[in-house]
Amino acid sequence: MSYIELKNIEKSFENKEVLKDVSLSIEKGEFVTFLGSSGCGKTTLLRCLVGLENVDSGSIYLDGQDITHVSAQMRGVSMIFQQYCLFPTMNLFDNVSFGLRMKKIPRKEIEERVNDVMTIVDMQDHLDKYPYQLSGGEQQRAALARGLIMNPKVLLLDEPFSAIDAKLRKELQLYLKKIHRKLNMTSVFVTHDQEEAMRMSDTIHLFHDGVLEQTGKPNDIYLHPNSVYAAGFIGSYNLIPEELLSKTNKKTCRRYAIRPEVIEMSKKVYVQSDEYEYLEGIITNQIAQGSVARTVITINSNIEISADSISQENFSYQIGEYVYLRVPKKDIVKLSR
Ligand SMILES: Nc1ncnc2c1ncn2[C@@H]1O[C@H](COP(=O)(O)OP(=O)(O)OP(=O)(O)O)[C@@H](O)[C@H]1O
Numbered sequence: 001m002s003y004i005e006l007k008n009i010e011k012s013f014e015n016k017e018v019l020k021d022v023s024l025s026i027e028k029g030e031f032v033t034f035l036g037s038s039g040c041g042k043t044t045l046l047r048c049l050v051g052l053e054n055v056d057s058g059s060i061y062l063d064g065q066d067i068t069h070v071s072a073q074m075r076g077v078s079m080i081f082q083q084y085c086l087f088p089t090m091n092l093f094d095n096v097s098f099g100l101r102m103k104k105i106p107r108k109e110i111e112e113r114v115n116d117v118m119t120i121v122d123m124q125d126h127l128d129k130y131p132y133q134l135s136g137g138e139q140q141r142a143a144l145a146r147g148l149i150m151n152p153k154v155l156l157l158d159e160p161f162s163a164i165d166a167k168l169r170k171e172l173q174l175y176l177k178k179i180h181r182k183l184n185m186t187s188v189f190v191t192h193d194q195e196e197a198m199r200m201s202d203t204i205h206l207f208h209d210g211v212l213e214q215t216g217k218p219n220d221i222y223l224h225p226n227s228v229y230a231a232g233f234i235g236s237y238n239l240i241p242e243e244l245l246s247k248t249n250k251k252t253c254r255r256y257a258i259r260p261e262v263i264e265m266s267k268k269v270y271v272q273s274d275e276y277e278y279l280e281g282i283i284t285n286q287i288a289q290g291s292v293a294r295t296v297i298t299i300n301s302n303i304e305i306s307a308d309s310i311s312q313e314n315f316s317y318q319i320g321e322y323v324y325l326r327v328p329k330k331d332i333v334k335l336s337r
Contacts, residue, residue, distance in 0.1 A: 003028035009058035033197040036207035078152035086131040231257035262331040263307035279325040
């Protein structure tokens, strides 16, 4: 049995099914992410895991124990929220030690544990400060310390960095990974940001409309999405109808997915080889994305394909220009649904 097992979880709010027969398992020490678009049920599943929501049916096991009906306080799971949820009238020492004080832990032990945990999040010099005296990133680190101090069996993080600017967010992501490696604490992270999920996770569970759509290692999901939804959500795949690729003129519902970065573009017709599929069309847009540039090519006047190249290569092309494309067949993903 895995460290955490969620079995056939169902949950509705006001007759709306939010979680539909969700089953997944998490290993001890793993960093997993629940990824999916807004409203797909990620936070609800996290709240069921921590015990803030009851499931309608299904079971939750932690470390071999059935905790489905165990109260949130008794589960040994800590949750860090998007809003830092620090008490504004308490300094950091009181904020971080709050849970231990509620448990009537002796003062000396509290001081030691606060010191340890504030050293881990690199905030040992801020104990006397109040939340309003801290930056957003510092507040989130203090919230993390408040979760860690309880020595939870599992740390749950609900979009903890979504209110933080892009640069600091990347720093905190690296920081959290470092802490995770150091403490080897089983962690479940919720985000709708695929890049964040790719960067942080050992395993990604991708959700769509209350259903677990795909589970895998970040690179596996990136290279082998199994559905139109997964391909659209991860890696900005181009979705191509079969008749366009195979040149058989077969009209099927089957779709293929191609990542923008595997498409090569040329002003001249390619010499044909069995290893490639070939397309051609007109450049209808160019989008600068820093070091990478995205070119949009319209094929058969109605299908748009994005191709990524390093920005400098892209300078030689113009909107309106006719171009030839080739795609290695090994990089074309056949979608099963
Ligand atoms: N307490 C509640 N009462 C009624 N509906 C709810 C409640 N909590 C969540 N929902 C609904 O359940 C659905 C899933 O919500 P949830 O917060 O789990 O989604 P999410 O994937 O975490 O989205 P986001 O990324 O926007 O937070 C949404 O339609 C939401 O409106």
